[in-house]
Amino acid sequence: MTAFFRRNAAPILAALLAAFPYPAPPAGPAWPATNSEADGVLWYWGTQTLTGEIVDADGHWAREGEAILRHQARTNWFHGVSPRKGFLEAADTGPALARTMESSPALYLEAAIHPPPGQPAQGVLFWLGTFEDALIWQLRLQENRLWIDRPDTPPLALADLSISDPAHFAFAISAETASIWINGERVHQSEAAGLPVFDDPWDVIAVFGGAPDAPLPFNGSLEYLLLGTQSKTAAQHAQAWQTAHASRNPPEIFTLRATLTAHATEPREEDLSEYGNALLGTVWTVQAPLGDELQAGDSLFAWHAYVLNSRVYPDTRPPEPGSSHTLTLSRVQDQPQLEGIQQLIDNLDPDQLLLLPDFYLLDIHPGSEGRGGE
Numbered sequence: 233m234t235a236f237f238r239r240n241a242a243p244i245l246a247a248l249l250a251a252f253p254y255p256a257p258p259a260g261p262a263w264p265a266t267n268s269e270a271d272g273v274l275w276y277w278g279t280q281t282l283t284g285e286i287v288d289a290d291g292h293w294a295r296e297g298e299a300i301l302r303h304q305a306r307t308n309w310f311h312g313v314s315p316r317k318g319f320l321e322a323a324d325t326g327p328a329l330a331r332t333m334e335s336s337p338a339l340y341l342e343a344a345i346h347p348p349p350g351q352p353a354q355g356v357l358f359w360l361g362t363f364e365d366a367l368i369w370q371l372r373l374q375e376n377r378l379w380i381d382r383p384d385t386p387p388l389a390l391a392d393l394s395i396s397d398p399a400h401f402a403f404a405i406s407a408e409t410a411s412i413w414i415n416g417e418r419v420h421q422s423e424a425a426g427l428p429v430f431d432d433p434w435d436v437i438a439v440f441g442g443a444p445d446a447p448l449p450f451n452g453s454l455e456y457l458l459l460g461t462q463s464k465t466a467a468q469h470a471q472a473w474q475t476a477h478a479s480r481n482p483p484e485i486f487t488l489r490a491t492l493t494a495h496a497t498e499p500r501e502e503d504l505s506e507y508g509n510a511l512l513g514t515v516w517t518v519q520a521p522l523g524d525e526l527q528a529g530d531s532l533f534a535w536h537a538y539v540l541n542s543r544v545y546p547d548t549r550p551p552e553p554g555s556s557h558t559l560t561l562s563r564v565q566d567q568p569q570l571e572g573i574q575q576l577i578d579n580l581d582p583d584q585l586l587l588l589p590d591f592y593l594l595d596i597h598p599g600s601e602g603r604g605g606e
Contacts, residue, residue: 263472264458265465269294272340272462274332275325275438279455280311280569298323299457304540304548305441306509307569309483309562312346312455315441318541319359319450322459326360326436332461337427338406340463341371343440344456344473346398352376353395355450358403359443360428362435369428370443371403378403378412380426391420398477400456400470404463411463416470483566485594489558490516493531495550497578504544511570512538513577513585514550514593516559525589533588534561538576551596561591 264276270289277283277299286294301307303318313320333339347353353373360368372379372387376394379387390410395401402413410424430436440457441450456473458465496513499506514536518526526532538548551557564570570592577585 261468261472261475263456263469263476265468267297269328269332271464272336272338272460273458273465274328274460275322276458277320277322278457280307280313282311282456295324295328301541302439303442303543304545306537306540308453309567309569310455310480311569312344312453313441314453315355315450317442317449317545317547319356319439319442319444319446320454320457322438322440322457325459326438327434329360329438329459329461330430330433330436333427333430334433336461338404338461339427340402340404340458340460342400342402342456342458342466342469343454344398344400344477345395346453346455347396348451351396351451353450353452355441355448355452356443356446357401357441357450359437359439359446361437361439361443362432363437365444367443368430368436369426372448374448380405380424382426382428388424388426390424390426391422393420400473402463402466402470413463413466413470415474416467418466483562486522486561486591487558488522488526488561489519489556490532491519491556492551492553493517494553494580495536496576496580498538498544498549499576504539505542507539507574508542509537510539510574510576511535512550513575513580515580515585515588519556531588532561533585533590534559534593535564535570535575535590536593539574558597559593560595560597562594564590564592567592 263278264273266273267284268287275286276297283297285296288294300321300323302321304316305318305320306314308314341358345353356370356372358371367383370381372381376392378390378393380390381387391412400415404411405424405427407427410422411418412420438459441454493515514534516532516534518530519528521527536550538544540548
């Protein structure tokens, strides 16, 4: 598909608009168990392919389970979100949560957490703030502890918690107690006076996986997100996620050292409004063999996440041609979330690219020579 597209792409702007069917979810417990505000559910987003609507106590539409990716957040191979230096906003949900908590003073949230390989998850897991980006309340994983942060209050170390493997996390806090569930089992309960306080319930944003200008971006990926006020669903939703997670075949990941040979011409700044997201074509020369597929001196083609949520960031610009870097790559056919994203190949020869193996550039590692990466 990508080779055909590169060969037939327009010089700068090219898009895949065909609809691709998503696989049916595996059989298992229903997720979510309920979509009603009467049951304390205010918003949910399973993955990019598992969404729906929230209904009020009378069964009428209240809001969509819409997720807005902000800054450098992007979807990944299982259609979850990798917040990176960004976050996922629960659209139109902050005011509903604040107003609901006026009569039901409790907060409940769920997230399936995927830490990076070989590291524990850390960073801002959930954030409540104002439209001016002022902190109201946040839940943070750092130094193998779960913390609550609020304005003008010392950070509250709630519990020791290390998540080094994919796990379903659930958290509830009321006026008296806080509880934590991992994979449907309660692992912590304690007294905790740490509920958020809202000065203006209409001036609230609810965010997963980061915060505006967060000094500690979330380092993993997230899915099966839920926000509400009642902790009834921890066990059932953990089982539903575990069923989905067990049915997947993770893509093969490669790490290698390579030199950037060329990249497509970057669009003019005034043309960027045309792109919500775009991939930039790059050509690399590998410095060491990669199994039987690539030998030292061979070339490969890699798509680079260039425009993210309508912006180009300093560290999503391509490195300088001729610079060498350590890359983490995956084959394009193993990254279904790339379907339909605009692809830029201006000033690269499509006929030459047809002969190259094509990959998706997951990371250019910190400390690599040159001008940065993802």
